[in-house]
Amino acid sequence: MACTSPMVRVFLSAAEASADQHGAHLLRELQALTTVEACGVGGQRLREQGLKPLATAEELSVMGLFEVLQHLPRLWRLARYVRREALRFRPDVAVLIDSPDFHLPLARHLSRAGIPVVLYVSPQLWAWRSGRVKLIRRVVRKVLCILPFEVDFYRQHGVNASFVGHPLVDELASIPPVVGQERKHALALLPGSRRHEVEALLPVMLEAFHRLRDEDPQLAGKVIVAPGLSTGDLQALAGPDGSGLEFVENHRYQELAQCEAAFVASGTATLVCALLGVPMVVTYRLHPLSFALASLLVKVPHVGLVNLVAGERVAPELVQDALDATSLAAAGRALLGEEGEIQRRKLSLVREKLGGPGASRRAAEEVLEVAGR
Numbered sequence: 444m445a446c447t448s449p450m451v452r453v454f455l456s457a458a459e460a461s462a463d464q465h466g467a468h469l470l471r472e473l474q475a476l477t478t479v480e481a482c483g484v485g486g487q488r489l490r491e492q493g494l495k496p497l498a499t500a501e502e503l504s505v506m507g508l509f510e511v512l513q514h515l516p517r518l519w520r521l522a523r524y525v526r527r528e529a530l531r532f533r534p535d536v537a538v539l540i541d542s543p544d545f546h547l548p549l550a551r552h553l554s555r556a557g558i559p560v561v562l563y564v565s566p567q568l569w570a571w572r573s574g575r576v577k578l579i580r581r582v583v584r585k586v587l588c589i590l591p592f593e594v595d596f597y598r599q600h601g602v603n604a605s606f607v608g609h610p611l612v613d614e615l616a617s618i619p620p621v622v623g624q625e626r627k628h629a630l631a632l633l634p635g636s637r638r639h640e641v642e643a644l645l646p647v648m649l650e651a652f653h654r655l656r657d658e659d660p661q662l663a664g665k666v667i668v669a670p671g672l673s674t675g676d677l678q679a680l681a682g683p684d685g686s687g688l689e690f691v692e693n694h695r696y697q698e699l700a701q702c703e704a705a706f707v708a709s710g711t712a713t714l715v716c717a718l719l720g721v722p723m724v725v726t727y728r729l730h731p732l733s734f735a736l737a738s739l740l741v742k743v744p745h746v747g748l749v750n751l752v753a754g755e756r757v758a759p760e761l762v763q764d765a766l767d768a769t770s771l772a773a774a775g776r777a778l779l780g781e782e783g784e785i786q787r788r789k790l791s792l793v794r795e796k797l798g799g800p801g802a803s804r805r806a807a808e809e810v811l812e813v814a815g816r
Contacts, residue, residue: 451816454534455483455494456549458542460636460671461711465564466540467492468610472807477816482532484525486671497528526552536814540564547578554582559813563587563806565597576600584813587806590752591796607805608798615718616800618700627701629663630655630775631721635708636669641680643728648706649684651771664688665702667695704778706771713749713758717793722786724774725749725760752796757789
């Protein structure tokens with residue numbers, strides 16, 4: 444039942460595709476609970492949900508230290524503009540989703556202006572740059588965590604945090620499980636949501652797929668087009684190597700669920716595969732200098748979120764120099780056999796750890812509480 448309180452002004456900021464997806468679900472639930480005026484930064488899904496954009500997620504979606512440096516002047520100008528307009532909007536609450544390098548400086552300015560700040564989708568401080576938790580404790584009213592192991596980290600550092608569950612659980616709940624002979628003899632390729640990420644991963648995925656199809660001509664290939672990209676984008680990047688593959692932009696989750704296995708970029712997509720029960724090989728590649736720096740700073744045993752949530756290596760990871768067509772084809776070959784069933788059973792445990800339905804509604808209720816509504 445919708446509440447009848449006065450309109451709530453919400454500043455929402457989502458600087459990349461998965462954050463845009465989570466933000467759209469959050470905004471929809473806020474709108475179901477009260478009357479909302481929302482402005483900020485978002486991608487297509489947030490804009491379709493009614494966000495008045497100051498900037499788009501597509502303008503901000505850059506990953507990796509040296510990749511960011513190439514765009515730094517433009518990103519600085521954009522950040523200053525967003526900050527100025529957010530302060531002019533004077534929201535009752537600001538919800539900043541993921542992307543801590545963009546959002547933590549913004550949180551500092553908003554907090555100084557007396558605007559309560561909520562971080563939704565925790566920065567991965569447990570992985571690296573944990574010193575930033577001091578800033579969060581000072582300028583953030585509440586952290587809403589979507590991974591179960593994050594809350595203890597924040598509470599140990601005196602930060603107000605809650606586990607609300609993962610919004611993907613709700614998004615994928617309507618997709619029926621695919622079992623046994625219902626699965627298509629197909630391999631899904633999920634090369635990421637950022638253009639430079641796709642440029643790094645799609646060629647090796649395509650080469651590995653073609654090796655497998657040379658061995659098994661009945662194997663189909665589906666390139667899953669992430670939100671924020673288009674079929675045309677990926678077809679252009681794939682070139683002739685994309686011939687004979689299906690590029691899936693609509694009903695992407697339903698199509699993915701029917702596949703036997705997947706090559707997937709490290710990130711939220713690994714949790715999508717887990718929730719749909721699709722065995723996967725996790726892939727990751729950065730600019731060499733970015734990766735060298737990350738190797739010095741990052742202190743987690745796994746790259747893939749699916750493995751971090753599981754607490755063990757349930758899905759193989761091919762990272763940086765270890766990622767080549769030969770290794771990827773070998774890992775894919777194993778998943779199309781008995782290894783796929785073994786991993787599928789382990790993925791069911793990951794699904795249990797991601798929480799029950801209603802994550803976005805719980806997050807919306809927390810946001811309104813911080814806003815004083």
